[in-house]
Amino acid sequence: AGAAETKPAAAGLNIAIITTPSGVDDGSFNQDNYNGILAFVKNHPTAKATAIREPSGDVAAALKAAADVVAEYDVLVCTGFQFAGIGELAMENPDTKFILVDTYPTDAKGNTVELPNVYAMTFAEQESGFFAGVAAALETKTNKVAVVNGVAYPSNVNYQYGFETGVIYANKKLGTNVQIVELPSRAGTDVTGANVGGNYAGSFADEATGKVIGQQLFAQGVDIIFVAAGATGNGVFTAAKESNGRLKVIGCDVDQWDDGTVGSGNIILTSVLKVMSLNVERVLNQIQEGTFKGANMLLKADTDSTGFVKKAGRNQLAPSTIQKLDEAYALVQKAVIVPASNFGGFTPEQFKVN
Amino acid sequence: MLKRTSLIKRLFILCCGKGRHQLLRTSLFCIVLSLLAGIILLLLLGKNPWEAYRSILQGAGILAKPRYAGRKSQLTDFMSLLNYTTPMVFAALSVAVALKCGIFNICVSGIMVFSGFMATVLVGYSNLDPFVAKILVVLIGALSGALLGMLIGYLKHRFNMNEVVVAIMLNYIISYVVSFFIQTRFIDPITRQSVAVTQNARLTLFDYPVGNLKMEIALVFPLAIFAVFAIKFVLDRTRFGFELKAVGSNSKASNYAGIQVGRAVVFTMIISGALAGLAGVSYYLGSNASIQPRVLPSLGFDAIAVALLGNTSAIGSFFASLLVMIFDCGTTYMSSRMQVLREIAALITSILLLFSAIGIFFRNLADRFQQEAEEV
């Protein structure tokens, strides 16, 4: 019997969000997605949202969690790369809509597929990284900046390459002379085995190592670090907090201002964004209106899906910096500037400013 | 008043007092107690405990859910429960066997990672015939586990090293070293885990079509059942089991009686290690298909408590595994239906294990009450 027959004619959408161990209240990635759902529910009071957490973080367990509850809901929002393998489940449950964040669905053999009931979104991290790079280059006083990442997976390499592109862009076009500091011992090896440089902690959950890297960079004169390293990033934040305001960081994915308070100050220069909440809400609206179409989308600045925080009181950028960032943002939107990315075909060093 | 207390006492004696199946009755009593604690917890959170427990059973495939997704049914949920229970049975047996010999094997997690990794690397990526591959996976799992177990047993026997410390150290070393190899050689960039093993090497037939259903069929579940009876037989009926238990209760007296204590310790750890290794392959190449770097499976630690809940007996370990895994497998569904944090289930499980850890106290208390009752 098809699942649709047994379902009651729901007054509103029954939505579930399935997340990995950190839960919808991680104050970060998952929460941003959840906020998108909440915003939708606010406008459609008959809709219902349920948060489900899978505690191990293992991909098989993540899929099982989704399979356990799939019959109960109209929409499953699956946040995180762990859910890539959702393809099979989606094919078997064509009446359930899936919103997949940060990865595209794969079938049983691991090949990426496009499905009519799955809207999968990934983001051009290199663009966000680019804004971080420009901001860092404009704001540094020591003329030394750095980026810290978790593991050299494509998304992290994108952030790193974008950041480096941003610094190079600023050096060439905005009159800065800033050096990117890399600890040779922290060079990353990407998934193809190529050495991509950068500063990699080797884990997304090792705060202690994060702090050590932050300190080592600080010792080398770095005063701004772009941190895209999950929980490992907390360690870098700590290093910054202990520097008496001499070391600042740029947050990533969501506005991390609240994580940066130290005494009456804050170590967050700005945060660069993946705008997930708006996109999740938009897709939910499409489902509600019946205009939903499955797709695998790479979201970029052109849809305002990447960006940086310039809201007053949530950043410490100089007005001139914000102005220059806005200019760069427009160029990125128009694809005049295309930052380097892991598989974009060129490295930051090969980046050409048109 | 007086009468009421004595009624409660009599009930308690009935549950934990002397007589047939005292251990079993005490365990059941602990289970009931912790379910009661869970009820209180759920009531405090304003949830309906009856619904919550029912949805756990539904999630685990013991009861029928109101509706099922495409190609799923209660049977598929139940088969999935068995699939997830399989590694726990092996792990709990591993702990139980070692405990019988007086050794505390806290290295199950590490051994699981090691054996899972060995099997993944040696067989998981090959194109061997499914039958051969699966047999090899089981053999490699048992063998690599046995090897580590032997190492622990040997270090304990020969160098008088505290097995708990050795195990803790080994857990971390294995976890980091395996993580190193996964990150540098076997990483899947999308899942950020080791590249999934081929279907040929998996010990679980995943999404196996049966009628219009898709099942998880744990091929090694029968092996787990066999292991339960084999271990029971070894402990109860064989010469080696006798020696193992003797060494566990009093190694000095065992030596005096001519039992080779070192040999018994090492062999016990070989068996315990092999079981942990089987837990590893049935976990990493069965219910899962890949390994998370730097993560020690919590199952290996839970198994300690599970073995205890099962009174370190083989049969007991099996049922305790099943019970704990019902909770584990049903949690997601419950948390989804009841809109509660899934930690509730983890809390109830912890409370259950706490109670079962003081089972001996309950038994003694019941004995005392009984004494009093008889004297009056």
Add this chain to the structure above:
Amino acid sequence: MNTIIIEGLSFSLPLFIIAIGGIYSEGSGITNLALEGLLGFGAFFGGLSYAILSRTFGGDPTVLIYASLGFAMVGGALLALLHALMCIKFKANQVISGVVINMLSVALTAFLANQINASFFGQPSNKFLLEVFPKATIPLLSRIPILGAVFTDFYTFELIIVVVALFMAYVLYKTPTGMHIRACGDNPHALAAAGGNVQKVRFWSVIASGALSGLGGMCFAYSISTTFSPNIYMGFGYLAIAAYIFGSWKIGPTFLACILFGFARSGGYVLVQKLSLPSSYGDLVLTLPYIVTLVLLLFFSSTNKPPRALGEVYDQAKR
């Protein structure tokens, strides 16, 4: 070199105070594998108290920072109370109780942190943000070559730990209480016959182990991430256990073991940096303290003597 010492100490000392907790508990005869859970729960409690106090009182965080250390000790002691009850009153198997308490601690802190953040602070998060712990440098001493690093740029909690450690060592080795604790670990019946109360001594020793673990856990929370989050369960409790077993249940040698672990760790980081190994080798560096322990134990475990009555359930009637 300086970094090795500075970083090494800021890791060794919290580890050391947790290990002293272990020595108290095990020295009195109660096996304590629960240190990991105790330190986590202590840090949770400290973090929670900080979150509450800073919201209620605001103002200068320094006082609150130090106060939170105290609350962390209370938190550790609270969970240790459970271990004490389990082992002493209910005569549970002490190893098992320890393992279960670790599990409980992880489940409970995650649950409570979520629940409390959501219901009281209206914040969906499982973390409590903390302030940076004050650091200090002693003017003259810090100029001494090499050794000066000991007095340079240290967290002030390191001083607190040193003072507490000295106090705990004094209590254990110089006072009647300490004599009784050690007697409990060796032959509880002797203490009972001399009029001591074995249950009470053991009870308070376990509580002390919880308080000290809580203190150490809170220091880790401050020094590593300036937050309380479930990431606190990183296995340092187990490392502390290794440290005191290595130190043969004596405070002095345990201190050396902790220093060794701390320096192996910070030295490892510096070494990787110096050798310019790629980051993927970080995993291998992290194995250093554990491998060092294993190898050294290989040589020293024959002289390693646990307290004679360790792990035995004390039963007055048993002879």
Add this chain to the structure above:
Amino acid sequence: MENLVEFRHITKRFPGIVANDDISLSVRKGEILAILGENGAGKSTLMSMLFGMYTPDEGEIFIRGKAEHITSPLVANELNIGMVHQHFMLVENQTITENIIMGIEPKKRKFGLFPIVDLQSSHEKVQQLSMHYHLEVNPRDTIEDVPVSTRQRVEILKMLYRNAEILIFDEPTAVLTPQEIESLLLIIKSLRDSGKTIILITHKLDEIKKIADRCAILCKGRLIDVLEVATTSVQHMSALMVGRDVSLTLDKVEHEKGAEVLKVENVSVVSQDHITLVDSVSFSVHEGEILAIAGVSGNGQVEIADAIAGLIPIKSGRILLQGNDITTASVRKRIEAGLSYIPEDRHAVGLILDFNLRENLCLKQYYRSPYSNERGILQHDAMNELGNTLIEAFDIRTSKGNDTLVRSMSGGNQQKAIIAREINLDSKLIMFVQPTRGLDVGAIEAIHTRINSLRSEGKAILLISLELDEVLQLADTILVMYNGKVQTIRKANELTKLQVGEYMMGVHVEKN
């Protein structure tokens, strides 16, 4: 005379047993009251209540005419009651002083601030005390390094340090040599003479005869009688205690000894700390011969037995059993070569307390036919049969027969179980170490008879005992050890008790 202590209608129950049943007994000031009774008669229990380790279920204890609730040893201390326990209550890794002052430590302030235990003055005080009562100890020694007799002195000093007026001794002589016993009895006497009141639990009638004023006899938890020692015969006392007549001497038939069974050649044993425990010892035991090794405890006797049994390695020398060299053989090989061994510590070595009686009785044979088949599978029927046979033959008294948990059996019956198992092996050589320690007269009699009849059957018997009477009564040949060396080996009838005692103290040195 005034009654210092009065037990009035004391009853104490333990699960399944009434350990003390309505006991009323008074102790007079300044007397030595002996308490006599079989194993498990309830002697230790009664005294433990006086000392506050247990509290009575019914009845009251009056001290100096006043009803007292002695809820803990601390209260007992305050009432000036002290006790030397059957099993020493000492902290092994602390010094003698620390053990003595435990619980009432004198304090001083370091830097006028921190209270610390004043060890210095305590050492001196203990030194003075020990000289005053002629109980020589070195206050700074650690307990684990000193011999049993010193430990006992520490226990006595512990009481004296607390100014105890009422001193309880629970089987104090069980672990001492004749000379030590002699001097302990003198000490007890002099304590009495200095005004202390003494309660002495013992199984040894001659000690009672020697120093006690009165003797209370317990049987199965009940007080049978209180006798004036001076006017009662030893036979009468033991008959009252056991409830029947006990013969206190054995008739031993002289007979020729047969072939050599055990030959020990120049065996040396060193400890882990490289201390020589057994120094080049040689002797042999023949069929039908009882060779007894006498010696003060800790002089290497037990190590010889352990070395012969293969429990500890030897440094040099050779051991031959029935002509076979077993120097390096495994424990099991030795057992199979014809060796039975009743070890000193029945709880820690002789038995597996958590196994049932059947399993303990099969402990040395479980692996071979008919108890196991060739595929390593245990044959429960055969094991049951063996258990039943031995329980019957050796009169092992239990609650559940074969299935009784050994832990729940009384000491005497546990010992019977070990002896049954070892004799059943039908070995040529049987080693007994301290076979009657802590057992009551009736049980001792049974074991002595058993040993004697084994001798008649032509077994070679090696007996190691601290009880000189036992040695003299049973042995054909006596070997005395001192400091790990053989002092002398002689025919038993060539030695007097006094001579043996002197050899044991290292006074005589054999001239070769």
